[in-house]
Amino acid sequence: MAERIAVIFDMDGVLVDNFRYHLMAWEKFCQRHKKSISADDFLEHVFGGSNADHLSYIFKKELPAETIAAHSTEKELIYRYLYQDNVQLLPGLKELLQKLKDKGIPTAIATSAERANVDFILSETGLEGYFSAIADASMVSKGKPDPEVFLKAAELLSIAPQQCIVFEDTLKGIDAALKARMKVVGVATTHHRAELTEAYQVISDFTEINLNDISNILNQ
Secondary structure, rough: OOOOOEEEOOOOOOOOOOHHHHHHHHHHHHHHHHOOOOOHHHHHHHOOOOOHHHHHHHHHOOOOHHHHHHHHHHHHHHHHHHHOOOOOOOOOHHHHHHHHHHHHOOEEEOOOOOOOHHHHHHHHHOOOOOOOOEEHHOOOOOOOOOOHHHHHHHHHOOOOOHHHEEEEHHHHHHHHHHOOOOOOEEEEOOOHHHHHOOOOEEOOOOOHHHHHHHHHHHOO
């Protein structure tokens, strides 16, 4: 790994398999506001994007910024309450992060989530200190599949997008990373492996990939 590289991780569905808890939180939120959303609609239209996009889909209209902020805070409080005693890292992740750290390979989180959720996951899993940079929803104006959040992560790491490999679980996220000209490994948590056809490689968890694999993917 003579050439400088970086590894970028989405958070939801990659660091942790939390699709079910986000779905439960949105269902509870919708009940409060007399709206409804099915699991299939949530997977296809909501998960992986920004809360502004989610709320626009749920309410079927564009909402004022202050309403989006209030609704986002409400939903994420529900999510963290539901998930707080259930947070678990994907197998092999912490070991891979430690190896990357030992090799001096910079890492970042690039997520559509709010910073409060990022801090919550890092605190619950003990991953503080493993990431060189964090690009969250507050730093971008467009959600995935727009590549902005991945480009922001590369900018924060001071590295070219072409030297980055991304771990992503959603179709929107994979599309966004490819648009950023990054190599993508799909993580089969939210979607079935067969659905992640645009990823260079698909893994079930981080026990299935090592530093040599990462180097080989970037050199393709």
